[in-house]
Amino acid sequence: MxxxxxxxxxxxxxxxxxxxxxxxxxxxxxxxxxxxxxxxxxxxxxxxxxxxxxxxxxxxxxxxxxxxxxxxxxxxxxxxxxxxxxxxxxxxxxxxxxxxxxxxxxxxxxxxxxxxxxxxxxxxxxxxxxxxxxxxxxxxxxxxxxxxxxxxxxxxxxxxxxxxxxxxTKEKHTAADQEERKLKGDEEKFRDPILYRERVEQIKKYIATHVEEKLDLDEIAGKFYMNRYYLSHYFKKETGFAVLQYVTNQKIIAAKALLKKGTSVTDVALKLSYNSDSHFISVFKKSTGITPKKYAQNKKNNNV
The missing domain is CATH 2.60.120.280 (Regulatory protein AraC)
Structure with missing residues (x-):
């Protein structure tokens, strides 16, 4: 379910x-x-x-x-x-x-x-x-x-x-221990719950800091030296969301922040690396139920 x-x-x-x-x-x-x-x-x-x-x-x-x-x-x-x-x-x-x-x-x-x-x-x-x-x-x-x-x-x-x-709070591992674990890590060991949880957290942070870029599955998988299957499987297992669904959610959060500041729909689409205004509007409406223009108007009216 x-x-x-x-x-x-x-x-x-x-x-x-x-x-x-x-x-x-x-x-x-x-x-x-x-x-x-x-x-x-x-x-x-x-x-x-x-x-x-x-x-x-x-x-x-x-x-x-x-x-x-x-x-x-x-x-x-x-x-x-x-x-x-x-x-x-x-x-x-x-x-x-x-x-x-x-x-x-x-x-x-x-x-x-x-x-x-x-x-x-x-x-x-x-x-x-x-x-x-x-x-x-x-x-x-x-x-x-x-x-x-x-x-x-x-x-x-x-x-x-x-x-x-x-x-x-006491640290469970020293910095040296953590580095050693990373160096020894491979796809088989990555299946350990602690290791894949750490890797997924790193991926989430990467998405958050690169949200303005045009992120895709292959690019993220390559960044973390994983194949598409392992990335998709463990990310969904840890977060409950497909990687690209999570990327979309983060872009919508960023878009809302920009729209609240008065950034135009066209500039938001450009800043967040959407293919076009229409593509951004479609994704935004599907995620929120309203268009970005309507969202910005609502925010402006509420601040009056």
Whole structure:
């Protein structure tokens, strides 16, 4: 049975604190925002790609804006959590201003990255206090001062979480061990779940950083010294998507960002290496249900 995947629109800043019962997403979704989730009850299930996390109270998760995921609550139980979502653009200028990588656990991840950080005791209370401060600042109005307070409180939360994550997370392999494994790797050894997961993560990062290029299966396979069969098989096994389907999804995310900035449809098509305007419009409409021009108009009207 093929899993349903959908792109979901949210405000640039989204915050939720509360509980629901017998709640479950109907399929995997992804969105433009980074997401931080803190669970305050046991029993929920969080799936990110093909990774499945059985949630306990105090589990905190990082999800970036390219990861397909879904959550479901335990049947008959309250599903209590904090959810904070914000667009990457909020962090980028702050990273330059402070000389500190606020995105380190959203972007610059090691191959053995685990999305989950377990908190208890004072650490859990600290993160809850910081989230509550964000909630207070969000509710304080829409003035310039309120906007500054919101951004600063989010930066304080991320800094605290980064500090905790670095403290509690130990590297499973030394850099030398990882290099040796790469040198010894071949197609037969690549079948090991850990090895193909690492390779697929590298391929996903390559697609993200080369999204403006005209990517095809042979070019990607050659880049990673794999044949088409292994690339297609293991990428689909790890992500649930065909390679070119994943490429298309990443291009649509990039296209939306450009359209929101006011880039013309023709320039977006050119920048993302589509064969023509009509080809881009067709792909965009098939993926989103509306034309790129209509999407840009909707965004412009909402910002008025």
């Amino acid at each position: 093929k899993e349903r995947v959908f792109f979901e629109e949210f405000e640039s800043l989204y915050y939720f604190h509360g509980s629901t019962q017998n709640w479950s997403m109907q399929g995997f979704h992804f969105h433009n925002q980074y997401e931080i989730i803190l669970f305050l009850s046991d029993g929920a299930l969080l799936e990110i790609g093909d990774r499945v996390y059985h949630v306990m109270k105090g589990d905190l998760f990082f999800v970036n804006n390219r990861e397909y995921h879904r959550t479901s609550g335990a049947e008959g139980q309250e599903y209590n959590r904090y959810v904070l979502m914000f667009e990457p653009e909020l962090l980028e200028p702050m990273t330059k201003a402070f000389g500190y990588d606020f995105t380190m656990f959203f972007e610059n991840r090691g191959d053995d990255f685990v999305h989950k950080l377990y908190l208890e005791g004072e650490n859990l209370k600290r993160v809850e206090r910081l989230l509550a401060r964000i909630e207070t600042n969000i509710g304080s109005g829409s003035s310039d001062e309120a906007s500054v307070k919101i951004r600063l409180s989010i930066l304080e939360l991320i800094t605290a979480i980064n500090e905790m994550y670095k403290f509690f």
